[in-house]
Amino acid sequence: MTQPQGALLVGSVNYDDAEKTMRTASAMLGGRLRRIPDGEVGKRFHWIMFQPDVLGQAEGIERVGDEPRWLRDLDARPLRIAEGADAAAIELPALGYADAAIDSYAIFRRLQDAGAIADGIRFQVSLPTPVAVISSFFAGDDRAAIEPVYTAALRRELDRILAEIPAADLAIQWDVASEMGIIERAAGYGRTMDAWWPGDPFDGLVDRLAALIDAVPSDVEVGVHLCYGDAGERHFIEPTDTATLVRFANAVMTASARDLTWLHLPVPIERDDEAYFAPLSGLTPVGELYLGVVHREDGVEGARRRIAAASAVLDGFGIATECGIGRAPVGTTEEILRTHADTASAW
Template sequence: RSEPGKRAFSSVRMDGSRRSAILIGSVPLKTTEEVFRLSAKHLSGFVHQFPDGEVGTRDYWIRCQREYFAANDALYIPDDAKADGPVRPGFQLRPGRSIEDVSFPDIGYSRFANESFQTFKRLKLEGIFSSDAKFQVSLPTPLAPSWGFSSKVNGFWKEIEAIYEQAMFREVSKLCALIPHRELVIQWDVCYEMALYDDELKDFPLDTVGTRQDIYDRIARCANSVPESVDIGFHLCYGDIGHKHFQDPSSISSAVSLANGISSTTDRSILWIMMPVPKSQTHNEEFFKPLANLQLSDETSLYLGLIHMTDGVDGAKKRIRTAERYYPNFGICTECGLGRRPPETIPDLMKLHADCVAL
């Protein structure tokens, strides 16, 4: 692990009076440049890593990965296939083919990142960003596409996961070779693992993958695939399907436990871990109490996803004051990416970030 204080931004209180903030990833605008310019306009000074908005084919998280499964000659979905998971039929091994025939030579992420970084670099030269601003790349953990697009019959998805995981780590290596490490931050989106961790979803019980330690190990492999010279963070996610969670947590305890497991299992430094705070828990002090059990390294900042457009500054202030009783220093953000929100609401939502960092 790196020494405390060696990370790029060492405190969630940037100047003694303002908190720092992060953008989780997706922004529903048409181009990367629009996202960068709007973000810089409203967030410079307290946000120091800027995502590209996951625009275009990436606008609905992992959905863009389906084409890479479909392009694989060894995989297919039978015409009479029925859903074997909560959403859709998964890809199966084509008759006469073996698992050794399955490969993912390219899954797009390094290409997307490099294209966006060229825009980021140009805007930085124009003075739109400060010289120390970083480009944030958001990646799903390999479990999400592997489970999401593969057949669940006889655990076939696990065979795919082993192959897809290596493909993702190759993408990490490629993008780290293309983008200067001092200007790069990688955020891992931890969503399916969060669903498993609570072990309360009928279609996705914990024993799907084994134990909580198996979850820690998966996430640690993601972290350790990134060079130490590149900052990383984790977005613990309860989803945003139809602007709803796949499960509304009644306590932040699972996120705290998962964060502790990630922190203790991962061999490298972690810049931040982010946890969602539902608006429905604003007046529930019991929700926040487990924050007292959070055990992060000195180098790791906590960010709480407590900014909600529906109750604005007043609601955020209430959640901040309650959380501070159990974990005094943290940054702020929204619960999830902004990609499923109406585009016309984004400027006001970014302004809300600016209003909340002073709380």
């Protein structure tokens, strides 16, 4: 069995503050990490679910429904373009990603200067794609109308992050979940996209993601996390194998003008068979490949079974969970991190 080298923290971590996330990750995983996220703390605890509260402040956008849909303190009601509003003229407020990244980087820098985080480790910022937010909170023709507006707003967030955080310290990860649902035509994703993308959406999704990758300068690391969701620690659809992931990743890497620093692929908990991993033999080489073999429910033993199956196909890879662990049960975070430490070697 191949001994995996290196670990990736996909993004969210179930702690209340960024300093605890970064201190704990550094202490427990040390040289296995090349980058550390802030755990997506605060209002980002449930990925993009805070965006309706942000976008709903814009003139020309309104909430759908009279009663809030509370997710803790977030109102997750969907959005629509108000009747008579010109979508192209809508001015969106700051989305919150740049503010959070800049605040957390200050903590990262302080910890690194104090020796709590090793030199050479980068600060990882995870960002959603515009497709995720638009497909989740808008419907019908509003999706096409708001796409350039939201895409421009997210690019402004990225540009501010790039301006405020030194390139040598920064790594950007694009979180790509809704795209997999659209490609797989999963319930709630692909079957509701026809007004936005009539026909096969594959090429459009490839081009959009490649453009986001290319928006990250070459001296900043960039990674892609492909995902099948984790609502209630379950995928929105269980992939038959890695064939669709490989097809999409290969197309994106071909379409991108710059190299991808790392790629993360999910592994369902029940898939410790070689058949799931077999299509990875056709994956375009990437600087770092991470497989989501770590699962809370079966720890080191389960991770090693999945590593053994993947090792029959791949010569080398690092490990991760299949998605972030920000919504894992309280009190399980350290054990999940310990599984990373027990199954992967340092770089």
